[in-house]
Amino acid sequence: MMYEHQQQQQQLQPQLLMRKKKGVNNNDNGHERRKSIEEERFEIVDLSGMSLECLPNPSLNLATVCKLDLSNNNLQSIPESLTARLLNVVVLDVRSNQLKFLPNSIGCLSKLKILNVSGNLLESLPKTIENCRSLEELNANFNKLSKLPDTIGFELTNLKKLSVNSNKLVFLPRSLSHLTALRVLDVRLNCLRSLPEDLENLINLEVLNVSQNFQYLGTLPYSIGLLLSLVELDVSYNKLTSLPDSLGCLKKMQKLSVEGNPMVSPPMEVFEQGLHAVKEYLSQKMNGGHRTPPKKKSWVGKLVKYGTFNGHSRASGSRREEREGFIMPEYRSIDGLASPRYMGMFSPRRLFSPRNYFSR
Incomplete structure (x- = not known):
């Protein structure tokens, strides 16, 4: 069922707000000023947090709606016909509902700048969303999206x-x-x-x-x-x-x-x-x-200095044997560095392996 009964419609009427924008240029003549005021009239429709499962039959011209807030309800779908008539909507907020998909007619919202569909059950976004070329902010957090439209970035150049x-x-x-x-x-x-x-x-x-x-x-x-x-x-x-x-x-x-x-x-x-x-x-x-930072060698020095490392270098003075690293007949763990958080980071293999310590 797409619409609520008439009694619920009457209860919703106080939520419909109409405001006039200010800031008409004083240099305009009377006719132009009246025309500008008429063009700048817009409506904010707030139906948020009303536990709606379906949308009421609107009693106003949807083409005059600038902002539509349907957040925090139980909506499972939005009628295609309703979205198609929101020709001048700038902000559309449908977060925290039970929506499993968005209507394809959302592509008709050429003036839409902010779209919030977070907290729903969406598995994908309609490809037509690319037609919302004025879109500046898209919030689709906390859904079930497994992918985004492949060409979404080609058209939403104002995002x-x-x-x-x-x-x-x-x-x-x-x-x-x-x-x-x-x-x-x-x-x-x-x-x-x-x-x-x-x-x-x-x-x-x-x-x-x-x-x-x-x-x-x-x-x-x-x-x-x-x-x-x-x-x-x-x-x-x-x-x-x-x-x-x-x-x-x-x-x-x-x-x-x-x-x-x-x-x-x-x-x-x-x-x-x-x-x-x-x-x-x-x-x-x-x-x-x-190059290999000297700080790495300083770790060896500190270990030897504080008696936590009992290894010694090979007796031979050849360059090749020096690059083979250190002999470690014994190894005692170091307090703090041996905690689970740092074990992998400061393990003997990482600190003293020839591959890592002498690589250039």
């Missing part, structure tokens, strides 16, 4: 914020790299295996959050270091073992989160020195000027 966290996304479409106006991209808490290779086209991207894809995301593309406007990067709680050397080019980056990764490069002692040290390390490595 500034895309939030699709807490879904089931495995890949992001390559067309996202065409969102040159995008400033915020939030794809945390998904199942991402990788990111698009040509991210460098996102010339205005300031915030990128790809955290908490856990065991799925193991690498980052080199192009992530070409996002010259990037200020915040969160890659925490993934399966990353290294950061791209290109991150050393990000002069505007002020915040980098990498906790919860089995990180090898840069080494942990570099992270402990702060973001500046990380960028310098990666920059030197990218330019081919990086």
